Amino acid sequence: MNDQLITYELENGLRVYLKEIHTAPIISHWIWYHVGSRNEQPGNTGISHWVEHLQFKGTEKFPSNKLDRLISRLGGHWNAFTHMDWTTYFETLPAKDLDIALELEADRMVNSQYDPDEVELERTVVISEREGAENSPMFMLGEAVHLAALPSHPYRYEVGGLKEDLYRISRDELFDHYRHYYQPANANICISGDFNAEEVLKKIQAYYEHIPSKPNMPLILPNEPELENEQQVVVRGPGETTYLEVAYRAPEACSKDFFGFTILNSLMSGPASLNMFGSGGVSNKTSRLYQALVEEELAVAVRGHLSATIDPYLYTINFIIHPMHKPEEVIRAYDDQIQALQDHLVPADEIARAVKQAKALFAYGSENITNQAFWMGYANAFANYDWYTHYVDSLSEVTPTEVQRIAQKYLNPNFRVVGTYLPGSSQEALN
Amino acid sequence: MTPQNLSYQSLPGPADISRTAFSNGITLLTRSNFNSQSVTIKGYLQAGSISDPADKLGLAALSADALTTGTRQHDFKALHNRIESLGASLSFSSGVLSTGFSGLSLAEDLATLLDLMLEVLVEPSFPEKQFKRLKAQFLAMLSIRAEDPADMAALTFDRLLYQGHPYENPEDGYTHTVQSISRQDIAAFHQQYYGPRGMVVAIVGAVEPDQAIDLVANSLGQWQNPHQLVQLQVPDHTMPQGILREHVPIEGKSQTDLIVGTLGPNRLSPDYFACMVGNNILGQFGMMGRIGESLREKAGLAYYAQSEYGAGLGPSSWEITAGVNPDNLERAIDLISKEISDFLREPVSADELADTKSYLVGHLPLTLESNLGVAITLLNLERFQLGLDYLQHFPRLVEAISASDILAAAQKYWHLDQLVVASAGSSLT
Numbered sequence: 001m002n003d004q005l006i007t008y009e010l011e012n013g014l015r016v017y018l019k020e021i022h023t024a025p026i027i028s029h030w031i032w033y034h035v036g037s038r039n040e041q042p043g044n045t046g047i048s049h050w051v052e053h054l055q056f057k058g059t060e061k062f063p064s065n066k067l068d069r070l071i072s073r074l075g076g077h078w079n080a081f082t083h084m085d086w087t088t089y090f091e092t093l094p095a096k097d098l099d100i101a102l103e104l105e106a107d108r109m110v111n112s113q114y115d116p117d118e119v120e121l122e123r124t125v126v127i128s129e130r131e132g133a134e135n136s137p138m139f140m141l142g143e144a145v146h147l148a149a150l151p152s153h154p155y156r157y158e159v160g161g162l163k164e165d166l167y168r169i170s171r172d173e174l175f176d177h178y179r180h181y182y183q184p185a186n187a188n189i190c191i192s193g194d195f196n197a198e199e200v201l202k203k204i205q206a207y208y209e210h211i212p213s214k215p216n217m218p219l220i221l222p223n224e225p226e227l228e229n230e231q232q233v234v235v236r237g238p239g240e241t242t243y244l245e246v247a248y249r250a251p252e253a254c255s256k257d258f259f260g261f262t263i264l265n266s267l268m269s270g271p272a273s274l275n276m277f278g279s280g281g282v283s284n285k286t287s288r289l290y291q292a293l294v295e296e297e298l299a300v301a302v303r304g305h306l307s308a309t310i311d312p313y314l315y316t317i318n319f320i321i322h323p324m325h326k327p328e329e330v331i332r333a334y335d336d337q338i339q340a341l342q343d344h345l346v347p348a349d350e351i352a353r354a355v356k357q358a359k360a361l362f363a364y365g366s367e368n369i370t371n372q373a374f375w376m377g378y379a380n381a382f383a384n385y386d387w388y389t390h391y392v393d394s395l396s397e398v399t400p401t402e403v404q405r406i407a408q409k410y411l412n413p414n415f416r417v418v419g420t421y422l423p424g425s426s427q428e429a430l431n
Numbered sequence: 432m433t434p435q436n437l438s439y440q441s442l443p444g445p446a447d448i449s450r451t452a453f454s455n456g457i458t459l460l461t462r463s464n465f466n467s468q469s470v471t472i473k474g475y476l477q478a479g480s481i482s483d484p485a486d487k488l489g490l491a492a493l494s495a496d497a498l499t500t501g502t503r504q505h506d507f508k509a510l511h512n513r514i515e516s517l518g519a520s521l522s523f524s525s526g527v528l529s530t531g532f533s534g535l536s537l538a539e540d541l542a543t544l545l546d547l548m549l550e551v552l553v554e555p556s557f558p559e560k561q562f563k564r565l566k567a568q569f570l571a572m573l574s575i576r577a578e579d580p581a582d583m584a585a586l587t588f589d590r591l592l593y594q595g596h597p598y599e600n601p602e603d604g605y606t607h608t609v610q611s612i613s614r615q616d617i618a619a620f621h622q623q624y625y626g627p628r629g630m631v632v633a634i635v636g637a638v639e640p641d642q643a644i645d646l647v648a649n650s651l652g653q654w655q656n657p658h659q660l661v662q663l664q665v666p667d668h669t670m671p672q673g674i675l676r677e678h679v680p681i682e683g684k685s686q687t688d689l690i691v692g693t694l695g696p697n698r699l700s701p702d703y704f705a706c707m708v709g710n711n712i713l714g715q716f717g718m719m720g721r722i723g724e725s726l727r728e729k730a731g732l733a734y735y736a737q738s739e740y741g742a743g744l745g746p747s748s749w750e751i752t753a754g755v756n757p758d759n760l761e762r763a764i765d766l767i768s769k770e771i772s773d774f775l776r777e778p779v780s781a782d783e784l785a786d787t788k789s790y791l792v793g794h795l796p797l798t799l800e801s802n803l804g805v806a807i808t809l810l811n812l813e814r815f816q817l818g819l820d821y822l823q824h825f826p827r828l829v830e831a832i833s834a835s836d837i838l839a840a841a842q843k844y845w846h847l848d849q850l851v852v853a854s855a856g857s858s859l860t
Contacts, residue, residue, distance in 0.1 A: 023466050068717040073786050075793020094793055121731035129734035131685035132754045135580055238683035239578040282520050285511040300568040353516050360518025360537050367467040368801045
């Protein structure tokens with residue numbers, strides 16, 4: 001695969017990343033904006049996600065029905081995602097149709113209409129999306145744990161926003177949010193696939209260089225102070241199953257601790273895939289927590305989650321409790337495993353195994369053109385492309401001592417939140 | 432390869448798909464892709480839940496899960512240590528007509544993964560301790576299913592649509608039927624239905640076809656099971672008799688999941704292409720077709736609202752699904768009924784038809800972007816006997832469908848007085 005990366009920055013600050021891959025007649029075009037729930041405050045939570053929905057409602061040149069029809073007629077696949085740190089829009093298309101993606105994304109960067117009637121119709125759609133998620137006990141538990149674990153940082157809110165904010169936010173607030181963040185200096189364009197980079201760069205210049213930019217001041221948010229003691233949260237809801245979620249503060253993606261933490265997570269609860277499309281995972285049946293909790297029939301499933309983010313965020317571990325056992329028993333057995341990581345160096349071959357798993361997962365993701373373009377933008381959304389290209393090497397440098405130090409530093413039971421979902425009817429928060 | 436000079440001739444076809452039939456009944460399909468060092472294995476055996484006894488529903492599903500709990504050579508931990516240490520994966524999952532399997536590894540580990548696959552297929556030991564644990568996990572997942580409105584709506588829909596047919600039963604069974612399954616039942620099911628006859632394997636990725644054929648010849652190609660039974664054939668079924676409506680109350684849920692549907696033709700029917708193209712217009716094209724336009728874009732009722740036509744070997748469902756606020760359930764049903772009515776009254780417009788054909792033809796290469804996408808396609812070529820040159824013919828087959836073909840198919844399979852309406856969520860007021 002030709003993985004020559006071409007980068008360029010226009011005078012208005014738009015950054016461009018191009019990678020020619022001539023193995024299939026396909027291109028994948030992504031535009032990334034540095035805006036997400038990190039840029040929100042109480043009262044307007046969910047606004048970035050709602051703006052993402054409204055970006056599909058059309059411009060004067062591409063009215064909503066025309067926009068959708070145009071892409072779909074080509075057989076294209078297009079969608080958008082909103083995250084804590086970023087919002088992205090992508091089109092994977094037959095290679096001959098790249099110009100349409102370039103034209104429509106340049107157009108909707110500045111010309112989206114935000115028709116008041118469309119805004120109101122979409123209000124109920126984003127509420128419906130949230131209500132679908134609320135059907136899941138894990139969502140309800142996760143939301144409560146986040147609110148307890150992060151007292152002030154915007155990462156505490158679900159990306160979809162609080163329901164009361166979704167009922168309140170006005171059309172003008174949505175439009176202002178759009179105009180503030182959707183501009184060249186706040187965006188990256190990433191394209192991979194079957195095209196000529198030199199030609200495409202000229203086209204990008206033609207589409208974008210006339211668009212003025214008012215660079216946003218970098219958003220610097222204070223780190224959360226450490227939790228003063230262990231917090232416990234109980235959520236009650238329908239069902240027969242008990243869930244447990246434990247959350248600790250975790251380092252940001254650019255921290256030198258992030259890679260050691262990635263290895264620690266792999267040893268604890270199994271290797272996690274970084275890829276978004278067309279890749280696969282590795283099961284976690286030989287991980288320490290699976291062996292100690294699922295094999296011992298205290299839990300029926302366990303998984304850890306570490307996210308690559310701009311600011312320090314959370315490391316969470318989720319358990320589905322075995323019907324014959326109680327959450328307290330799971331926590332006791334879990335704590336023994338944490339203690340072991342803090343007290344003893346892990347064998348070097350256990351780390352080598354985790355690195356091999358990461359290398360395999362990395363290969364699974366790179367067979368796919370859409371993923372290649374995704375990674376150029378994703379890595380830049382919280383770090384830079386070198387972070388991605390050096391990912392496996394960075395993991396290879398992690399030592400047993402480092403894993404132990406990270407376990408001691410971050411997995412302190414006094415600085416965590418323990419959330420439990422109990423089958424019942426109402427929600428209560430302890431502490 | 433130079434940019435933009437590729438065509439449908441570059442899609443998987445007779446020139447680069449290798450098909451090998453082994454003497455023990457296994458068919459192997461391979462296609463190379465050296466873009467990355469990964470290899471995907473995907474396939475199926477003739478062992479599905481259609482053979483589950485009525486009082487042991489879930490037997491095929493539990494058997495598939497139990498395969499990887501240990502073998503005569505490796506206990507649970509040793510087996511998974513071998514797989515996970517490679518950064519590989521290997522899993523089995525049962526459907527109604529077959530048990531599917533999926534494997535993924537680096538090319539350098541393909542031989543090891545195939546050996547392990549043969550080992551778990553041929554000599555699983557079903558350790559008693561692991562079986563008890565697996566069963567408890569399985570039952571816990573059934574408890575979670577019982578509280579999930581989308582799962583319960585789907586379960587109810589199948590029960591109503593397929594009354595008296597094997598498809599009325601959930602592949603995972605019910606709590607009481609799973610509780611009655613013993614380790615001996617699993618071992619017997621394995622001996623009776625797991626075998627090489629009728630097994631299909633697709634291998635796609637960084638491996639030359641000859642090498643893949645040799646590897647399979649030396650592993651799965653050696654498998655024999657003289658006890659393997661012939662699985663039941665799937666029977667036909669009749670349309671719903673009247674409006675069959677049922678709501679499953681699940682308290683405390685914010686969203687109600689709804690399925691409205693009927694019986695469509697199977698994948699081998701001459702009506703398949705008319706229904707598939709028509710379905711794309713009804714509830715797939717763009718933002719979920721006419722259904723999405725009505726429920727989401729115009730009424731703002733639902734985040735998801737679409738139609739699905741999943742044609743298989745047996746009688747196949749044609750469904751319209753939506754997730755709505757409980758207060759909007761009746762309005763959503765009314766809007767869906769109106770869309771069905773319009774679909775039955777007039778031919779689709781020339782623009783709609785042209786758009787959908789353009790989408791279906793243009794989208795095909797995108798579904799083949801990954802090794803997994805290619806592997807799934809190869810299996811479908813074999814399962815439905817479409818021929819290795821099917822992808823090359825696909826544009827012509829789509830292009831042949833007219834608006835009147837779609838109207839005739841819609842009127843044949845959709846009847847407003849013969850529908851299943853299943854929903855799950857908060858109690859109806």
